[in-house]
Amino acid sequence: MLALQQDATNQPAVARDIPTPTPTAGEVLVKLRAAALNHRDVWIQKGQYAGIKLPCTLGADGSGEVAALGDGVREVAVGDAVIIYPGVAWGNNQVAQGRDFRVLGMPDPGVFAEYHATPADYLRPKPAHLDWAQAAALPLAGLTAYRAAFSRAQLQAGERVLVTGIGGGVALTAAQFCAAAGAEVWVTSGEDEKLARALAL
Incomplete structure (x- = not known):
């Protein structure tokens, strides 16, 4: 699959072929229909974001269709239209994120790719009144x-x-x-x- 990756700061991101991920138990493979650029992606590219770990596949926000299910996934079905929740490991406190919280697109693989594997509970149904780009943003x-x-x-x-x-x-x-x-x-x-x-x- 094609993915947009950042290899070093202050350099252009590179579109390259990388292996399509296989969803593990509890994960879902999403075929991206749209992804949204955030200023965070620009800050990472410019080296102006804390804790940069490269190389990485950029992109926090995306929407798409469920393409495959890992073992044990029952929340969604192949073909479902979904939005990907970009926050990883928020923690149990609803007021503030935990120490392990991070956002997709660095250091975890982001959604600027044809496919993205993510835990099933990080998906939400795409609102029918939003098109793919609106949902991704x-x-x-x-x-x-x-x-x-x-x-x-x-x-x-x-x-x-x-x-x-x-x-x-x-x-x-x-x-x-x-x-x-x-x-x-x-x-x-x-x-x-x-x-x-x-x-x-």
């Missing part, structure tokens, strides 16, 4: 925004919320989540175009 930014607004801040309908730096994935997603929850959303940006885009949401 949701997990990392969406979960970060959700946790900030609802797990940490406990946002309630009618409250005011300020989202700074509107224009990035997390900020745009947070503004939409907060507005959908009935909050009064205020945003800031140094660029009129980004403010206009946020107001159009």
